Amino acid sequence: MADSSRRFDKKLYNLAALEDALQVYADFATMTLDRAGDAWTVTFADVDADFGAETIASEFANYVLAGTVQGSR
Numbered sequence: 001m002a003d004s005s006r007r008f009d010k011k012l013y014n015l016a017a018l019e020d021a022l023q024v025y026a027d028f029a030t031m032t033l034d035r036a037g038d039a040w041t042v043t044f045a046d047v048d049a050d051f052g053a054e055t056i057a058s059e060f061a062n063y064v065l066a067g068t069v070q071g072s073r
Contacts, residue, residue, distance in 0.1 A: 004053035005043040006061045017067025
């Protein structure tokens with residue numbers, strides 16, 4: 001199965017929310033975090049076959065967004 005990735009602009013997203021999501025989703029995929037540039041990029045590999053890479057990546061992104069919003073309140 002092909003790897004999938006998501007980019008999170010450093011001006012928009014909270015690093016703490018991203019790091020929390022990395023822990024929460026660790027049972028579903030092997031994830032690598034690239035901190036270079038103006039965005040954090042998370043790449044998903046070895047994804048749980050019950051879900052698929054795009055599903056896990058999308059749910060992960062939703063979790064990071066929710067954590068960022070909650071952390072900004």
